[in-house]
Every structure is written in C-alpha cells, then in structure tokens.
Amino acid sequence: MKEVDPKSEKGKKALEQEVATASVTGVRRAWNDDSIARGLNPSKLANVLASANRGDIYDFLTLAEEMEEREPHYGSVLRTRKLAIEGLERHVEPANDDEQSKKIADDINNLVQSAEFDDLISALVDGLGKGFAACEVMWKGFKTTSYVWRDPRYFRFSDDDAYTLRLCNEDGTAGDHLPAYKFVVHQPKLKAGIPIRGGLARMAALSYMCKTYALTDWMAFCEVFGMPIRVGKYGNGASNEDKAILRRAVANIGTDAAAIIPESMQLEFIQAANAKGGESLFENLANWLDKQISKAVLGQTMTADDGSSNAQSQVHNEVRLDLLKADAKQLTTTINQQLIKPYIDFNYGVQEVYPKFALYVAEPEDIAALVDGVHKLVPLGFKVPQQFLRDKLGIPDPNDDDELLGVASVEEPVNEPTKPSDKVEANSKTELNSNHAHHHDHPHDDEDGLDDFVNVSEAAIKDLVAKLHTANSFDEMLTMLNSAELNTSDIADVLALSGIKAFADGTVQP
Template sequence: MKEIDPKSQAGKKVLEQEIAAASMTGVRRAWNDDSIAKGLNPVKLANVLTDANQGDIYDYLTLAEEMEEREPHYGSVIRTRKLAIEGLDRHVEPGSDDELGQKIADDINNLVQSAEFDDLISALVDGLGKGFAACEVMWQNFKPTTYKWRDPRYFTYAADDAYTLRLRNEDGTAGQHLPAYKFVVHQPKLKAGVPIRGGLARMAALSYMCKTYALTDWMAFCEVFGMPIRVGKYGNGASDTDKTILKRAVANIGTDAAAIIPESMQLEFIQAATSTGGESLFENLANWLDKQISKAVLGQTMTADDGSSNAQSQVHNEVRLDLLKADAKQLAATINQQLIKPYIDFNYGVQEVYPKFVLHVPEPEDIAGLVSGLAQLIPLGLKVPQNFVRDKLGIPDPQEDEELLGVPTAQNTNNFELNRKYAEWVANGYRDPSVASMHSDHPKTKDAVIDVLKELNGKQDHVTDDTDDDLDDFINMTEQSIQDLVTQLQSANSFDEMLTLLNDAQLNTSDITDALALAGIKAFADGVK
C-alpha cells in the first residue's frame, strides 16, 4: 500500500474521502449485468481459469459472484461458512497490565463490539469464495466510522505482483496503489500460492458447471418423461411436402395431443424401455456433485447432505472445527495488522506491545461425559472447584437469598421428623403404638441419633453425657433383640422351616420403645418445639 502521513492535512484528507466509490459508468459501475455463468461450458470455464492464472481476474470474479447467486447448494454452504465466522464472540486481550494498556484494550473492545464492526467482518469473509476481499474504511478524526464493502472487480493484481492489490484501470490493467490505512484487505490462506488461486469458488467451479448440465438434462427428461416415442411412416413415393406434413403431425402429437395426416400415412407409438429409472440417474449425479461442493467448502457432508443424527452433528458441526479455527485466526490477524494497530498508533502512539483482537471459537463439550466422570471421581476424593463445573455447564453463581435446588439427606428429613413426632408424643403423655412402631426403625446407630438430637436442639452443648449413656443402652437393647432372632434362625433345619420362624418371630420392642421415649423426653426438654 502507498504510505501516507496520516497526521498531515493531506494524509487526513485521504483517510476521510472515498477512494473506490461506485459510479454510473466506468470500471466501477454501481450496476453490473456482466455474466459468465450463462452458457458456461468446459471450454469457456477453462479460458476463465487460465486468464485468472495469468492475472486477468475479472471474469473469474464475475463467475464466483454468479455461482453464489445461481446455485442454491453452493450459495448455502459458502454462506454457512461465512456466518460461522460472523457469529463468533469477539474478545480483546490487553497488551499490558498497566493503566494505559487497560485503557487501550477497553477502547479497542468498544470498537470491535460496535454495530458498524459487523459490516467489516461481513465484507472480509467474502474473500473465502473469491480469494480476497477489500473493505474501505472511512475515518473521522482518526477513528473509523463506517466500513464499505467494495466489489472485488474494482481491483486487480499487477503483472509483476500477484499478492498486492491495486485499483483497476479502465483497460483492466493495474492502476494506483491503495493508500495505506484506507483499505482492509483480507486474503485467506486456504492453500499455498497466489491468493486468486485459493478461493473456494475456483475449487467448486467444475462441480457447478457439471451440475448445471445435469439439471438441464434432467429438466429435458422430465418434459418428455412417460411419453412414448412417436414414429411416422410414409411410403416410397412420398413427396417432400408429404414428409413435412408427417413430421409436423408427429411434433403436434407431442405438444397438442392432436394431429391430422393423409390416410396413406401411418403413426406408431413405441414405449421407451430405457426411460424407467432415468430420473434417479440425474438425481444421484446432482447429489454427488453437491457432496463434493460441501466437502470443499465445509470440510464435511454430514450436516449438509447426509441427514445425520444429532449425535453425529455434534461432532461434525456446520463447519469443520479446524477450518473454522483457521478462518477465525487469519481474519483476526488481518484486522489486528491493518486496522487496530493503525488506530492505536494514530490515537495513542506506537506501543511496545499491542492488544490482540480475537475471534473465540468455543470447543464442543461432552457434558454428559463430564458429569458422569465427576460423579465417579468426586466420591474417590477428587477435589473439583465449583466455578470450574459451573463454567463448563453454563450455570451462573447463585445470588444472595436466591432459592436453591438441592437434594436433602435422609437424616435431615426422615430422622428429623420422626424424632420430633416421637418427642412431642412422649412429652404430651400419649402412647400411640403407630408412632412408636414407626420410630423404632430410625435410626439404627448411635452417631445418627446424636446428630438428629443436635439438629433438633440446634445447640452442640445440649447433647449431654447422660444422653450419650442412654443411647448406648438403646443400641444394646436393639442388638439383643436381633441376636435372639438370629439364634432362633440358626436352629432351623431347612429353608422352609427358617421362613416359618421368620413369620412367627416377634421382637420384644417394649424395652426399645421405653428407651426411645426417654430419649424423646430429654430431647423435648432440651428445647424441641
């Protein structure tokens, strides 16, 4: 690009004026009806690509534009790849941690998050299909205000330079150099070599042409599908006039289903044996060509052509992940070098380290696998920060006084409520056997009862040594009753006899009930409400 002094009056004027504006006539016409796709055949396509290889890129760029407009599948997949980039989150990484570095980063973040910046991204991703894209930046007081996409046919390459764009002259030759800082030029590196040979349109051009032939033949087939072959017969002495009449009659039967011929002539209808299944030939060819275009543009066919399952499409998203990462990295590098660095130099001076604009490509997460793994590893002692899990699952941190979901433990529900009911029952002098029976099953361990009494009371020091001794007695009585049952079962001589003993067994629960009543009274006396 042609260097200018942006701080000079002349340099500032160049930054603020339009350089490649469209006009009614000339090389940069606002309305352009040129067409290459119309009547495209192998010879014409070969000439277009050969001319592009030699620097005459106008016809190739015209064809690339028409392919996106005329071919629904190519237009769809190229748009999908573009939108995948446009939809990425934008971030700015500060160049330094000092106050100035943070201020510059905040300023750049405001720049890249603006609505106008969307126009820049949209303009530059057009280079994926054509090999390059140029966007003119309109500056005001050394700050970009608008970004204008420019038709790539406004530009060309010099005969001795296949990498640097120049404005196109009226005769198609390379004209003036682009003024520095006025244009952001993105040349995606999809393959090694000169940029114009790396566009996706070039790779898809042959499939596009073949599909055009396939669709044309398919439509012709559909027009006559099911119609029998019509054969007119004339005698040896028929004149040219008779032959013309017969030929017209045969044609009219195909269109009007009516014709008249002399009595001496004959018409015969022959069913075409090869017409059956002909439609699948064209359909299969068109589908195969679509898959080649999908692989060229998206890197895969699963989401575009094969009707994949949800599990498959999670692996093969719209655009293959490695392609999306490369696209995002290259585009961010172009913007950092050609827009953000000049902007900082204009407004803050040259910096030792510059902030970096990044298009963030999220990595696909196997959430089910993560949750399953944590459920197995955490009980084994793995320490996992809550913030890490929340970030992976997309769960925000709870706010103060916010109602939270959770699974209460059995001790906090069953044991707590049972002890409360039993304590109230004992304290009020009632002897309801259903309550005692229900309570006799909970809890079975000394520590569990102590925890429940602590929770009922709410105070650590209310669980006394006396309570602890009573609980020892309770555990001993329970164990004795169970031991008596075990002794009876051991005397059984057969499995059926053991089942009979189990059915007839009666545990003596009176001592257990009294022990629980005593514990309930003490708990109530200690403050149970």
C-alpha cells in the first residue's frame, strides 16, 4: 500500500476521494443478475471451486452470495454467526493512565460506539462466508464519516500473492494495490491456507448442491404420489368432441397422472415398491444435510436443528463459544491495525502504545450456583466484593433516593416468654437464684447456668482437696470423702437448668 502523508494536502484529498465506485457496465456493476446456482451440478461446482483455487474468484463469490439467498437454512445459521459478533459489547482500554491516553481512548470509544461503526462491523463479518470482506472508509479531515461495504466481486487477489487484494479493472483483471488507509480488509482465519479457500460457503457448497437435488426429487415425488390419479370414463358411443371435453376436465383437476379410458376397459395402477416411505427418505436426507451445514457454521446442531432445553441452549449460546471468541479476536485485530492505529496517527501522532479496542464475549454462568456458593462461603469468612456480585447479576448500584429491598426485622418480645420452655427456664432461674444467693459474692448473670455450677462447687472442692492431702492412708482418704459435706442439690439444679435450655434451643433432641 502506498503511504499517505497526513500533513500533505494531496494525502488528505486522496483519503476523502471515493475509490471503489460502481458503474453501469464492467465488473463493478451496481446491479448484477449473474447466477451460478441455477443448474448447479457436480461438474459445474467442481469447475467453480477449481477456478477459485487459481485466483478466478468471481463465480465462487457469486455462488456464495446466492447460497445465502436461496437456501434458508444456510442463510439462517450464517446470519446467526454474524449477528452473534455484531451484538457483542464494545470496549476500549486506554494505553496508560495519563490524561493524554485517556483522552485518546475516549475519542476511540466514541468512534466504536457510533451508529456508523455498526456498518463497519456488519460489512466485515460478511467475510465469514466468502473468505474475505472489504469495506471502504470515508474520511473528512482525518475523521471517519462512514463505512461502505463493497461487493467482493469488485476485487481480485494478486497473481503473485494470494493474500493481497486489488481493485479490479473494468475488464476484470487485477488492478492497482488498494490505496493506503482507504479500506479495511478482513480475512477470517477459519483454516490454514489462502483466504478464498477458508470461507464457510466453500465448506457448505457440496451440502447445498445435494440439498437442491433432494428438494427437487422430493417435489417430484409429492407431485406424483401426493396427488390423486384422475380417471375419466366415457361410453362406447362418445364422440371425439366428448372425449376432448372430458380430457380437458380431467387435466384441469391437477397436473400429469391423468387418463381417460372407455368404460368397458379396466386399468390397474400398481404402487412402486420404493414409493412407500419415500417422503421420509427425502426429508431425512434434507435434515441430515442441514445438520452438516449447522456444524460447519455454528459448530453445533443443538440450537439450530435438534431442539433443546433452556439450559442446553444457554450452554451452546447459538454459536459455539470458542468460535465466537476467535471471530471476535480476529475482527478486533483487523480493526485495531487497519483503522484505529491510522486514525490515532492522523489525529494524535504516532504513539508508543495504542489503546485496545475489544469485543467482550460474556461467559455463560450458572447464577443460581454462584449465589448458593456465596451464601455458603461468606459465613465461613470468605470475602466477596459486593460490586462483583452486582456485575454478575446485572444489578445496578442503588441511588441515594432509591427505595431498597431488605429483610424485615423481627422484634424480640420483651415481656413474658411465649414458649413454654422459655417460661420453665425463667422460673427455674428465678428459683435457683433465690436458693444460691448465699453462695455468691457477685451478681448472677450467666444465661447458660455454667457459672453457677462453677461458683457453687469450686470452694467446696478446694476444701475437700486440701483435706485429702493430709490423709496418711487410703482408708483415711475414703473416710474423708464419705464425710465430706458437698451441696449436691445446688449442682443438680444447675445441671437441670442447662438441660432444659438445651432442649428448648433444639441443641438436644428428646
């Protein structure tokens, strides 16, 4: 490509000039009625593909266009793959955190979010079927104004380079190289090799041809076996005029399979052996071919042919996720290199690092499983940012004046306990506190009653242990234990209170 000096007036005019204009005659025609699909057969298809391999791509591109128009299934799945890319969210990441980088990124973000940029994306994804796509960029003062899809039949690859595109001359021969910065050329890398052999139309062409045969034979079958046979009978004395009138009447009922015979004659119709079940034969063949096209274009058949549950379709997401990611990555690489970099160079000068335009492919997630996992992990101390969940669930940050949802607070009763177990526990505590008042030098304030147990028994046990240390024999120790005065009733009361509370709380089951 010839370099254009952004500072020169000549370079600016070259950018603003429309290049790939259509004409009334020649290769770059505004209206085109050429057809390759009409009368397509194995020999004709082989010639079309062989010519494309040698660089003569006009007939192949015509066939690829017709396949999208004539075959509903191929057109549908190819459009699904295109729209999957067109519907992705667009993001621009600044090159650095300085003000100039943010300013450039804001400008590029306005560029990619514009309605005109939709035309660029739509034009470039056309290359998925045909192997390449070229979109002419319209400039005005180093600012892009519009993007115009150009018919791929306006172009040819160089005779010495199967990757370099040239604008065709009026006689169909390869012309000059494309002017620099005037075209964005996207060549999807669906397979290794030259671009013209990597389009989806080439992969689907054989299935398309076979399906046209299947549909033609199916229609012929329905015409013969799906219509009743009309038989007109005339008497022996009928004149030729009467016979002609009868024949016209029979023929007007339907097409073919019509006959008139004398009443004295008999005609027996025998059903062909292969006619039974013929309708399912053609239908199964057509459905099988559709599945092959679906696998070629979408990478799967579930959402296009087989029918699926909601969960299955979410996993497959119409286009297989790895294909969508690859398509998005390749397309953004083309746009970053051929449009965004020149745009920045023209308006801000050459940069060391450039902002990155990207198409965001959202990963399908099981939201219910995510929420359940967070619900279980947070009580264990696992820290989860609230903004993370908001982004995953698509819940916006609330404004100051928004009415917020929340869990209704439940006020605990401050009067008498409502549960019988609570009442028993309260009465037991009251009685126990009264009985143990002489054993405590500090207030009783423990709900579980365990402090009561310790306070009641601690002093008595210490006294007993001190006496046991003075024993001179085992028999004397037994005598001291038997004669020890421990307040066992107080200990029993505390243990009983704790058991009642545990039963009321559900900690202990009966």
